[in-house]
Amino acid sequence: MSARLTPGDEAPAFTLPDADGNEVSLADHKGRKVIVYFYPAALTPGCTKQACDFTDNLDLLAGAGYDVIGISPDKPEKLAKFREQESLKVTLLADPDKKVLDAYGAYGEKKNYGSTYMGVIRSTIVVDEQGKVEHALYNVRATGHVAKIIKDLGI
Numbered sequence: 580m581s582a583r584l585t586p587g588d589e590a591p592a593f594t595l596p597d598a599d600g601n602e603v604s605l606a607d608h609k610g611r612k613v614i615v616y617f618y619p620a621a622l623t624p625g626c627t628k629q630a631c632d633f634t635d636n637l638d639l640l641a642g643a644g645y646d647v648i649g650i651s652p653d654k655p656e657k658l659a660k661f662r663e664q665e666s667l668k669v670t671l672l673a674d675p676d677k678k679v680l681d682a683y684g685a686y687g688e689k690k691n692y693g694s695t696y697m698g699v700i701r702s703t704i705v706v707d708e709q710g711k712v713e714h715a716l717y718n719v720r721a722t723g724h725v726a727k728i729i730k731d732l733g734i
Contacts (some may be wrong), residue, residue, distance in 0.1 A: 583684035584715040590615075590706040591682035595650065595672040598658035603648070603672055605706070612645045612713070613706045614728065617685035618721075619699040621653045621661035621671070625721035629701075630661070632725035634668045643734040645705075650674050650685075652699060684717065703728060 584590070594604040605613065616633070618626040633640075633647050640647055647669045653661070658671040672679075677699075680686035685702040688695055701721065705714040705728075714731065 583717055584704060584712045586712050586715060588712045588715075590704065590710050590712050591679070592710075593679040593682070595674055595679060596655050597673070598655055598662050598671050600655050603670060605710070608646050608648075608706075609710065610708050612708060614640065614645050614647045614703060615683070615706060616647070616649050616701075616703040617680055617683060617699055618649060618651050618701055621651055621657050622664070625701075626651070627661075627665055629721040629724060630667050630669060630671075631665055632722075634666070636725050636729060637668050639729065639734060643732070645732075645734075646670070648672060650679055652677055652680065684715075705732070 592605055594602050597603050618629055620626055630649060649669050650672045652675050653673055654675055655673045658673055674680050677686050680699060683704055685700050687700055689698045700717055701719050703716045703719055704712055707713045
């Protein structure tokens, strides 16, 4: 498990396939602010709620200069199904090797009902136009999180 990011850190570079298998890099968004959020699994209730919240607020976020990227360990095919089923407009990227999740400190030890296991830590990292971490939020809740980000960013 890698260390969590803190504001001022250089955001780790990444290139991952999207739901259609096209490569998307953080560098593609240079000059714009990017909200990168990490979620455990497509097509699950909490992750669906979060992805729908981001989609519902995408115009507002884009108007304020933010791109939104969701990353999970799912394969592109599952992301495509997720996007179609829920009419999602956010960019969804696949990280089945969990390398980017790990680089962002979004994969590690979790506790649930007394059990300890390794898994995705629901996290949101806001990256500025220069590729530096502006906000690093870990163990966020799926519900109400997007509203909190909008408030915290002053949008």
